[in-house]
Amino acid sequence: MIKLTDILFEYVTKSDMRNVESYADKLFAAAGIDVDFTRHFRQRVNDKRNIKPISSAELIGVFKRTWNKYGKKLPSLTSDAQAVIKDMRSDINMPFVFAQDKDGELDLIVKTVMRKKNFQTTNKVLDV
Numbered sequence: 001m002i003k004l005t006d007i008l009f010e011y012v013t014k015s016d017m018r019n020v021e022s023y024a025d026k027l028f029a030a031a032g033i034d035v036d037f038t039r040h041f042r043q044r045v046n047d048k049r050n051i052k053p054i055s056s057a058e059l060i061g062v063f064k065r066t067w068n069k070y071g072k073k074l075p076s077l078t079s080d081a082q083a084v085i086k087d088m089r090s091d092i093n094m095p096f097v098f099a100q101d102k103d104g105e106l107d108l109i110v111k112t113v114m115r116k117k118n119f120q121t122t123n124k125v126l127d128v
Contacts, residue, residue, distance in 0.1 A: 065128040
């Protein structure tokens with residue numbers, strides 16, 4: 001049985017996710033950082049627990065503000081460093097980890113995403 005909330009919920013498609021990831025890659029490429037999304041991130045972006053759906057435009061805005069505020073400082077974080085990008089406008093939280101790939105490039109791996117007002121973590125928080 002299909003629920004009305006399922007019909008009204010605006011899903012971020014795989015194509016939208018590729019566009020967001022491509023945008024973030026181009027943005028962070030100047031600092032030598034490659035942005036990757038985990039499968040969990042892709043699943044969680046369309047999760048009903050977000051209450052208000054997370055749109056691809058919101059994700060692009062979060063990455064843009066993160067680059068503007070922390071773009072020059074991010075490469076100074078070490079490999080295996082963990083932090084959370086916390087958007088104060090939309091209450092979107094994106095925990096991520098830095099990892100060195102086999103080509104020596106620094107990967108910013110976004111583990112998950114959620115819309116939560118009072119998100120708490122023991123990791124470093126990058127407020128945007």
